[in-house]
Amino acid sequence: MLHPGLDEMIRLAKVSGFQVVLATNGTLLDRERIRDFISARLDVLRVSLWGTTLEEYKNNYPGVDAANLQRVIENLRLTAHLKKELGSTTPQLLLHQPVNQLNYRGLDRLVELASATGCDGVSFTPMHHHPGASASFVLKTEEAREIHGHLRQLRTKVRACSLTDNLEETSLRFDLGISATARQPCYAGWVHTHLRVDGTVHPCGHYQVSLGNVWESSFLEIWTGLAYRSFRRWSRSNTKSLSLDERSECSYCCLAAQNARVHKVFRWFLPLVRTAQCLPLFARGTN
Secondary structure (H helix, E strand, C coil): CCCCCHHHHHHHHHHCCCCCEEEECCCCCCHHHHHHHHHCCCCEEEEECCCCCHHHHHHHCCCCCCCHHHHHHHHHHHHHHHHHHCCCCCCEEEEEEEECCCCHHHHHHHHHHHHHCCCCEEEEEECCCCCCCCCCCCCCHHHHHHHHHHHHHHHHHHHHCCCECCHHHHHHHHHHHHHHHHHCCCCHHHHCCEECCCCEEECCCCECCCCCECCCCCHHHHHCCHHHHHHHHHHHHCHHHHCCCCCECCCCCCCHHHHHHHHHHHHHHHHHHCCCCCHHHHHHHHC
C-alpha cells in the first residue's frame, strides 16, 4: 500500500494473465485508492483484522492506535459502497483473520462484522509455529481442537449471511495441525512455487532453502533444474521428516487443501513413484 506504483503493478499483472490478490491491514484504504483498484481490475482485496472489539484489537496490536479499528471498519464500508456505485463485482472484498490465542473466541464476531460492512466473504488462517512468532499468539493444541469443532457451527452462520468462505480449507488445516506432512504427502514441489522479492525461488513460503534465483537463471531453468528435482524426490520420500526439518515450517500447512486434492488422485500412483527405478522417470516426466 505504500508503493506509489501499486495500481500500475496490478494492471501489468492483470494484462499478463494473473489473478491478483492484495492483502492489507485496511488502514490506508481511501476513496482514490479503492477506485484505482476497481479500475485496475484487482481480483481480491483481503483485509486482515486480528481483533473485532477494542479490547481484542489492543491485545492483538499492542502499542498501535486503537482508533485504527474504526478506520478499518469505515474503509470496508467505503469499499463495498464504491463497488456498488461503480457497478463492479471486483475486487472481491474478504475480511480475513489469522486465528491466534487472543482472538480465537471471536470468530463469530468477524463473520457478523463482514456482513455488516458489505464484505463478500470471510477467510481464516491458523497462527502457526514459525520463527519469530510470539508465544502469546501461537495456538495451543487444545485451543486448535476447540476451534476445529467450532468451525462446523460457524459454517451455518456464514451461509446465513451469504458470505463466501474458506472454512473447509481452514478446518482441514486445523485437523492436520502440527503434523500436516506426517499425515498427508507434500506436493508443493510439483504444483506450487514461491518467488520472493529478492528473486529467490522456494517450493513454498515456509521452506527456507532457496532452489535458485530468477536474477541468475530463468524460472524454467530453475523449475526443471537439479535443486528443484532433488527437493521433489526428497519431499515425496521423506514427508514425515519434512515437518521436523529446521529448514521448513509445515505446521498447519497453508497448502493442505491443494495437497489433499492432488493426493486424492495421485495416491493410486504412489507405489510406482516410490520405487527407485521409477523416481528419475517421474521427476523428468513432471518437469
